[in-house]
Amino acid sequence: MQTISSSSSDALLVQLEATHIASGQVRTLSDARKQALLERLAAHVESATVTILEANRKDLDRMDPADPKYDRLLLDGSRLASLAQSIREVAALPDPSGAVLVERDLPNGLHLRKVSVPLGVVGVIYESRPNVTLDVTALCLRSGNAAVLRGGADAFETNTVLTQIIQTILEQEGLSRDCVTLLPTDRELIKTLLTATRFVDILIPRGSESLIRFVRENSLIPVIETGAGVCHTYVHAEANLDKASAIVVNAKVSRPSVCNALDTVLVDEGVAAGLLERLGPELQKWRVELFADPMSYALLVSMGYPHLQEARPEDYGREFLDYKCSVKVVRNLDEALEHIRQFSSRHSEAIVSEDAGICRRFLESVDAAAVYANASTRFTDGGVFGLGAEIGISTQKLHARGPFALEKLVTEKWIVEGNGQVRG
Numbered sequence: 001m002q003t004i005s006s007s008s009s010d011a012l013l014v015q016l017e018a019t020h021i022a023s024g025q026v027r028t029l030s031d032a033r034k035q036a037l038l039e040r041l042a043a044h045v046e047s048a049t050v051t052i053l054e055a056n057r058k059d060l061d062r063m064d065p066a067d068p069k070y071d072r073l074l075l076d077g078s079r080l081a082s083l084a085q086s087i088r089e090v091a092a093l094p095d096p097s098g099a100v101l102v103e104r105d106l107p108n109g110l111h112l113r114k115v116s117v118p119l120g121v122v123g124v125i126y127e128s129r130p131n132v133t134l135d136v137t138a139l140c141l142r143s144g145n146a147a148v149l150r151g152g153a154d155a156f157e158t159n160t161v162l163t164q165i166i167q168t169i170l171e172q173e174g175l176s177r178d179c180v181t182l183l184p185t186d187r188e189l190i191k192t193l194l195t196a197t198r199f200v201d202i203l204i205p206r207g208s209e210s211l212i213r214f215v216r217e218n219s220l221i222p223v224i225e226t227g228a229g230v231c232h233t234y235v236h237a238e239a240n241l242d243k244a245s246a247i248v249v250n251a252k253v254s255r256p257s258v259c260n261a262l263d264t265v266l267v268d269e270g271v272a273a274g275l276l277e278r279l280g281p282e283l284q285k286w287r288v289e290l291f292a293d294p295m296s297y298a299l300l301v302s303m304g305y306p307h308l309q310e311a312r313p314e315d316y317g318r319e320f321l322d323y324k325c326s327v328k329v330v331r332n333l334d335e336a337l338e339h340i341r342q343f344s345s346r347h348s349e350a351i352v353s354e355d356a357g358i359c360r361r362f363l364e365s366v367d368a369a370a371v372y373a374n375a376s377t378r379f380t381d382g383g384v385f386g387l388g389a390e391i392g393i394s395t396q397k398l399h400a401r402g403p404f405a406l407e408k409l410v411t412e413k414w415i416v417e418g419n420g421q422v423r424g
């Protein structure tokens with residue numbers, strides 16, 4: 001079995017069981033074989049560039065180029081080359097499974113070891129991002145896990161071709177194609193996946209806030225939340241405003257459709273005019289629509305900024321994923337911290353200030369997976385952090401937080417060896 005053609009829940013369960021069985025093959029692969037598998041996959045992705053891009057064009061042709069998801073769906077030669085390189089980087093990372101975490105002998109002669117082991121079957125539900133298909137596959141196979149992939153309908157053609165490439169490599173390595181499974185996009189099958197506790201060990205939703213909420217509220221399988229990012233940059237009264245402007249512009253426009261992009265600028269009132277004078281011309285080049293509070297709105301009107309709206313309460317705490325951004329003037333650090341506490345999704349938050357003490361207080365006070373001083377939030381990324389690829393950015397606190405990458409795709413197992421001991 002490879003890709004399900006039937007839309008029945010029974011067929012889905014049969015496929016999930018097949019992947020559960022196949023996970024035993026991946027779990028027992030040697031480090032060298034896992035590395036070789038990923039090297040072959042990277043090479044095959046490069047050699048199949050034309051085929052992959054043809055499939056991706058079919059997906060793109062069904063989407064409005066003005067849709068913020070268009071950029072996330074888009075693959076080109078450069079992005080595919082980067083994905084192949086990312087697979088090689090994952091292959092070169094240390095295998096996180098099989099590490100001895102604790103080893104000791106008990107007084108009764110029992111020998112104990114606690115070792116890291118693969119999670120088993122990792123299910124990932126994602127939207128409009130075919131790169132996730134390759135990233136998740138590389139991370140799961142390198143760590144000894146099987147993968148169940150449920151991509152969105154927007155990327156169906158691309159995901160299908162990528163999965164066929166992955167399964168071809170698996171077969172060439174003498175492994176079951178079921179080690180990596182692409183599920184159909186039928187919405188009615190989602191709940192079957194969410195309740196398949198016998199066959200799937202962990203679920204990771206990656207996408208919109210509504211997708212993540214649905215999975216969290218309906219899954220019987222343990223869930224690690226990734227993806228939703230409401231990111232702030234706070235410009236303090238002691239900021240270098242040229243530096244602040246460059247950071248804000250980069251965080252907003254370098255790739256606005258991703259979760260580490262800027263959503264809200266907070267700025268101390270004493271430097272609001274100076275910052276907005278610098279930001280206005282730069283953001284105007286990208287036609288960034290600003291949703292401004294009364295003070296920043298008045299300043300931007302006086303500067304003639306053309307793409308301007310008065311902010312509504314719902315414009316704060318909003319993940320725009322587009323060339324849009326909210327702006328709010330605050331009195332001081334305390335007010336900025338309170339705003340972030342109220343509206344942050346605990347993904348990535350930044351401060352710009354030349355005051356080391358203020359920066360330190362911000363970094364210690366803000367509750368988020370990644371906090372920055374004098375740098376763009378766009379750096380929150382598994383590859384940038386030296387983790388290879390990532391499945392997503394976890395915004396919760398149990399098991400994984402921040403870039404959810406190779407090192408977190410394992411759990412623990414106690415191995416106890418004896419010689420006839422019984423407990424009295």
